[in-house]
Amino acid sequence: MIEGCRITGRYYSRRNRVFQAEMPQGEAGVQCLVIKEFTTAAAAQREYSNLLQLAAAGVTVPTPLGLEGRRLYLQHLEGVLLADILEKDLVSSELWTKALAGWYARLHAQTAPGDSNALLKTDNNLRNFIFREGLFYGLDFELLSPGDPARDLGQICAFILADRPSFTPGKLAAASGLIRHYRCLNNLPVSRIREEIIRELERMAERRREESSSIKSFLGSCQGKINLFS
Ligand SMILES: Nc1ncnc2c1ncn2[C@@H]1O[C@H](COP(=O)(O)OP(=O)(O)O)[C@@H](O)[C@H]1O
Ligand SMILES: [Mg+2]
Numbered sequence: 280m281i282e283g284c285r286i287t288g289r290y291y292s293r294r295n296r297v298f299q300a301e302m303p304q305g306e307a308g309v310q311c312l313v314i315k316e317f318t319t320a321a322a323a324q325r326e327y328s329n330l331l332q333l334a335a336a337g338v339t340v341p342t343p344l345g346l347e348g349r350r351l352y353l354q355h356l357e358g359v360l361l362a363d364i365l366e367k368d369l370v371s372s373e374l375w376t377k378a379l380a381g382w383y384a385r386l387h388a389q390t391a392p393g394d395s396n397a398l399l400k401t402d403n404n405l406r407n408f409i410f411r412e413g414l415f416y417g418l419d420f421e422l423l424s425p426g427d428p429a430r431d432l433g434q435i436c437a438f439i440l441a442d443r444p445s446f447t448p449g450k451l452a453a454a455s456g457l458i459r460h461y462r463c464l465n466n467l468p469v470s471r472i473r474e475e476i477i478r479e480l481e482r483m484a485e486r487r488r489e490e491s492s493s494i495k496s497f498l499g500s501c502q503g504k505i506n507l508f509s
Contacts, residue, residue, distance in 0.1 A: 281345065295317050295318065297316070299355065323350060326343075326351055333423075336388075336389050339415065341354040341356050359410050362442070370410060375410060379415050380463075384465050386399075394425040397426065399425065432458065439453050440480070445493060454476075480498055
């Protein structure tokens, strides 16, 4: 642990251990930071390199401050998680969907070395995005892989739609707005995005036992023709 660093809190995390911490900063006070403790040093190293690569490409992510074995030190971002924006209706849907579309379009403009495919986020859950001063910052970059951007978009839309209370008109409008804004920047075929939403919802229905019937009934009611793109 960096000398003088003091743990002040812990974040919700399934895979790793993620802490909020403070570092003394001269006479001025303290600097707030985040310590992410991975299960292996290789995973910490991967996320560190991915963050440096993304920051250099202008994708908004927390600045990596240091790496120490399995521990990664990150700039603390004061903002609201996408999960909380949805739950508490904290930001206008028009504003956040446009900002998130911009974040994805910037990421997808990057290609992996030696591969013409776009770089994908791949882990698109609602706790992996923080909104701050009108911009989204992506979190959690253990894995970046090349592929079809429709996969990222379909996955995040599925998470938005299935967020409880799920499949409300507001959720449908948000997913629809996100796709509309994204397609202004990168004109993906709607059919591909729809396929990926359905694929992710089907996976969720398998994973989330207690929500399985509501997800399946949504999929059944629209019979694969989710009307998200008006
Ligand atoms: N730089 C950061 N600034 C503020 N909060 C953060 C930051 N990094 C992570 N968090 C918080 O910690 C949680 C878990 O971090 P994340 O990188 O997604 O790890 P995990 O792989 O365990 O999901 C996030 O959902 C967020 O609430
Ligand atoms: Mg995460």
